[in-house]
Amino acid sequence: MIAINDRESFTILLKVLQEKGYTVIGPTVQGQAIVYDKIDSIQDLPVGCGDEHRPGGYSLRKRGDGALFGYVVGPASFKKFLFPPSQKLWQAKRTKDGFDVQKEKKERFKMAFLGVRPCEIQGIMVQVQVFLKGNYVDSHYQKRRKDNLIIAVNCSEPGGTCFCTSMHTGPSAKAGFDLCLTEIIEEKRHYFVAETGSPGGEVILKEVPHCEASASELKHRDQIMDKAENLMGRTMDTSGIKELLYRNRDHPQWEKIAQRCLSCANCTMVCPTCFCSHVTEGTDLTAQDVQRVRSWDSCFTSDFSYIHGRHVRHSTSARYRQWMTHKLASWIDQFGMSGCVGCGRCITWCPVGIDITEEVRNIRLGSVPNPNDSAKGVHDEND
């Protein structure tokens, strides 16, 4: 375990990354929010900036210290860099007897993500499972992910809509990073405790001035992270959640949610794991040139469920149920993991503040009884 002393060394870290050809992407303040964007120097980071999260509400605040990572998470996750909102897949030109697919310029993506929260690491891992595992590998995602470096920063002050402890994804990063930092601000010192997670991370750290972390520094880090576990604004009981949602397709709560839900798709757009997209083929007026473009889409739109002449999910209740059941239940069957990482974005950025943790509680309240439970009950009685 290593301590990187003070902000000067942090400047060197940025330089090392840049010299190695990485585009550094991390938190910046833009307008009224934390936005992940290109970082050129330490001044680009949200120095002394914190954020407040509540259902349907978000604001920045001054922290009064020089923290570089004193916020929770930005509105948009790192998803947009690996799975761009809109992306040309290929382009073709008409020829006399058919068409020619145009050769694309070879692009190289060497991105270092800085300040990746543990929940965001899990978000990337979930999408890696979706795009890169199994029989069909998404070459576009692979291209961007291949030379990707992840510099995590543990989440010492979770926000009002966070519930990563419930989803077992944070607030401390356990895996999936090249380098993981914990920011520690003491009265007279501002330093980072670093941990390497890959040979790539070790190479980077070697070039940054550092020393072996002392026992008291490590203790301070552990105290901060223990405290963070208890700062979660929200919790979600995930016990038997798959069966719970499968059993409750006809729960009256779906209709109640639909009275509030705008089916505007904000929750799916900000979700770090939602991967739905549509592919359109556009032509120019002369139909000589055609482009195939993939753009983010959502299970909350009617067009997304348009299959063979009709929309299969007309009502908002059906769409919300589809989203939540996929995210928390059928995702497990499909990909062997939950689709929710507990980042709380869908709660904060819902324009009318619908809270997924509250809705899980509501579904539990009036739930259809688990047949296994009652069978067990009968069995007990007979005994």
Add this chain to the structure above:
Amino acid sequence: MVIKKKQKSLPHKKYKPKLAVFKFASCDGCQLSLLDCEDELLAVTGEIEIAHFLEASRRVLDGPYDLSLVEGSITTPHDAKRIRDVRKISRTLVTIGACATAGGIQALRNFKDVKEFVSLVYARPQYISTLATSTPIVEHVPVDFELRGCPINKSQLVETISAFLQGRKPQTPTSSVCMECKRRGTVCVMVAQQMACMGPVTQDGCGAICPAYNRGCYGCFGPKETTNTESLAKWFLEMGMKKEEVMRTFRGFNGYAPEFRQESERQEMG
């Protein structure tokens, strides 16, 4: 015996579909979008014969027309008859803009007594022959496709014409402005700045311009599919807006579109 001379076949001439543009009660902004297609206009004229477009040319070719773009709403008895004539000479009729698809801003008259307006505005009201309402084209004749917006989006217009030429469905989304905001990376003005924004109930098409410039969406492209105006209005009230303000927010350029109209009436009555 007459020996027939072998006739030379005429060189094959490509048939160019005839395009017409018609104007009803409107500001002309939407048809100007066609003139504004500087880069694409040459390609347009290469593929289509502009047969009737008074804003662009005095030359008028007789109908019938293969594609008629209709701008504006119906506000006079004369126009109510004229649109039926236009329909008769149009194979495909596409309405363009908020006036043609929802009655436009002039449909504000539909919520009041038009006679009162006329008596206030005109020195000699008896010369004014107008209908009590401003209504969308589809209330008068069958419409093949509606292109929304105030004004319409240039790219969507080119897409609609391209789709018509190639006999496919135009790719114009019916989903919310929010989706485009998120795709372009705009931070939500409603959540982060507590601004009233019509984005969650409005159809995308503009590319989410207003929130990118720190303003709430005005609803220029009308209601999106499956709108929940009631929930949004409730949230506006919780944000501290007055009922009257919420009513006005829904009563804009697309105020007569059924979903927005119902919400503004609910706010007005309640």
